Ligand SMILES: *[C@@H]1O[C@H](CO)[C@@H](O)[C@H](O)[C@H]1NC(C)=O
C-alpha cells in the first residue's frame with residue numbers, strides 16, 4: 001500500500017513537472033517532417049560521361065562538375081546557381097581582407113546562423129510535372145536535346161541529398177576547428193532548428209561533424225515546427241508578398257536572358273511546343289540533378305553567360321522576396337536580430353509582444369533560451385538568412401537589381417550569401433586595448449593603439465569571408481578588418497526594431513507598389 005502511494009506520488013510529481021515544462025528536446029517521433037519522398041539511388045559510376053571526350057580527367061568530388069561549358073574558360077558554373085549552388089566560400093570576398101587576431105585578443109562568443117544543405121526540389125517548383133509532360137509528349141527530340149528521348153525524372157522531394165549531408169558534416173568539422181575551444185564540456189548546449197526533415201537532419205549532421213557521433217552527450221536540439229515564426233504574431237504580409245514581389249521582375253529577366261536559348265531549343269523539340277518556361281525548368285534541373293545524382297546532362301545546354309543570367313535571376317528573387325527590395329524584408333528577419341542582441345547583452349528578449357515575430361514563450365525561458373553559452377548554433381532557411389542580414393541593416397546589400405540586367409558593382413549575390421549550407425558566423429572579440437584600424441598581416445602587439453584600454457569588437461563572417469560593417473553603418477569607423485566596436489554596433493542596433501516597422505509592415509493596410517519602389521526593406 002505504502003509502495004503504491006509513493007508510486008502514485010512520484011507519478012503525480014512527474015506529471016506536474018511535465019505539465020509545467022514540456023520535453024522541449026524531444027525530436028522523435030517527428031510528426032512535422034514535411035514531404036519526404038526520396039529519389040532514385042544514383043549510379044554515377046555507370047552514367048558519368050567524364051572526361052567528356054577530352055584528354056584531361058578530373059575525378060568527381062563527389063559531384064561531376066567538369067562538364068565543358070561554352071565560354072566558361074575554367075570558371076565554375078556551380079558558383080552561379082544562386083541558392084542552389086553547392087556550398088563555397090566566395091574567393092573575392094565582400095570588400096575587405098581577413099586579418100589574424102592581435103596578440104592577447106580573444107574570441108568570447110560565436111553566434112551562428114546556418115542554412116540546411118543541398119536538397120531535392122519541392123513539388124511547387126513544378127519540375128516533376130514538367131518532366132511528366134516531356135516524357136508523355138511523344139515528341140522526338142534532336143541534337144543537344146536528344147537525351148530527352150530516353151530521360152526519366154529521378155528526383156525526390158525536399159529532403160537532404162547526400163551532398164547536403166556532407167555540407168553540414170563538413171561545416172560542423174570546420175566550425176569545430178574554428179570554435180571548438182568555446183565549448184565547455186561540463187554541460188550540454190542547446191542548439192536550435194525545426195522539425196522539417198532537412199532542417200533536423202542538417203542539424204544532426206552538423207553536430208556529428210562538430211562533436212562526433214556521440215553528439216547527444218553534448219547538445220540538446222530544440223526543434224520547433226517549421227516555419228519557426230508562426231502563430232498570430234507571424235508576419236501576415238510577408239506570406240502575402242514574398243512570391244508576389246518577385247514574380248514580375250523574375251519573369252521579365254527570365255524572358256530576356258533565355259530568349260535566344262529558347263529559340264534554339266525550340267528547333268530541337270520536334271512537335272513539342274518548347275517555351276521559355278521549358279528552358280527555365282531545363283536549367284533548374286542542372287543543379288538539382290547534379291546534387292541528387294552526381295551529374296546532369298542539362299548543364300551543358302547553357303553557356304557561361306546564361307549561367308550568369310541564372311544567377312542574376314536568383315539575385316532578383318531573393319532580394320525581392322526577403323531582402324531590401326521586399327516591403328517586409330526587415331520585418332521577416334528582425335526576430336533573430338532581437339534574439340542575438342538579447343544574448344549578447346545577457347537578458348531575455350524584452351521587446352513588446354507582437355512587434356518582432358519572436359516566440360515569447362520560448363525566449364523568456366532559460367531552458368529554451370539559455371544565456372550562458374559561448375556558442376549559439378542555429379539552423380534555418382535561405383530566405384531567413386537574407387532577411388536577417390536585411391534586418392541588421394546591412395545596406396551594403398541593398399543595391400537595386402533592375403529587371404533589365406545586372407547593375408555595375410553588384411553586391412547582393414545570392415550564391416555568395418546563401419548557397420546550400422551557407423552560414424553567418426558572428427564573433428564577439430575582446431582585446432586588451434583598442435585595435436588600430438590599420439592592421440598588420442602577422443599576429444603581433446603592434447596593432448594596438450598606445451594608451452588605450454580594453455575594447456570589444458563584433459566581426460561578421462558570411463561563408464568564411466568578412467562582411468565589412470563600415471560599409472553599411474557610418475557609425476562604425478572604417479577598419480581594414482571590417483570589424484566594428486561592439487558598443488557602437490549595439491547602439492546602432494537599438495534602432496533596428498523600429499526600422500523594421502514590424503506592426504505596420506506585417507499587419508498594416510498597405511498595398512504593394514511596383515518592383516523597385518521598396519528599397520529599404522519596409523513598405524513605402
Ligand atoms: C572535458 O575536457 C577535459 C579537458 O580536455 C577532459 O579532461 C574531460 O575528460 C572532458 N570531459 C568530458 C565529459 O568530455
Ligand SMILES: *[C@@H]1O[C@H](CO)[C@@H](O)[C@H](O)[C@H]1NC(C)=O
Nearest residue numbers: 224225230231232359361362
Ligand atoms: C512558441 O513555440 C511553442 C513551442 O514550439 C509553440 O507551442 C507555440 O505555439 C509558439 N508560439 C507562437 C506564438 O508561435
Ligand SMILES: *[C@@H]1O[C@H](CO)[C@@H](O)[C@H](O)[C@H]1NC(C)=O
Nearest residue numbers: 231232233234354503507508
Ligand atoms: C498582432 O497584431 C496584429 C495587428 O494588430 C493582430 O492582427 C494580431 O492578432 C496580433 N497578434 C497577437 C498574438 O496579439
Ligand SMILES: *[C@@H]1O[C@H](CO)[C@@H](O)[C@H](O)[C@H]1NC(C)=O
Nearest residue numbers: 271272273274275276277278
Ligand atoms: C506555344 O505556347 C505558347 C505559350 O504558351 C503559345 O502562345 C503558343 O500559341 C503555342 N504554340 C502552339 C503552336 O501551340
Ligand SMILES: *[C@@H]1O[C@H](CO)[C@@H](O)[C@H](O)[C@H]1NC(C)=O
Nearest residue numbers: 184187188189370372373374
Ligand atoms: C546554463 O545554466 C543552466 C541552468 O543553470 C545549466 O543547466 C546549464 O548547464 C548551463 N549551461 C552552460 C553552458 O553553462
Ligand SMILES: *[C@@H]1O[C@H](CO)[C@@H](O)[C@H](O)[C@H]1NC(C)=O
Nearest residue numbers: 504507508509510511512524
Ligand atoms: C485599406 O486601404 C484602402 C485603400 O486606401 C481602403 O480603401 C480600405 O478601406 C482600408 N481598409 C481598412 C481596413 O482600413
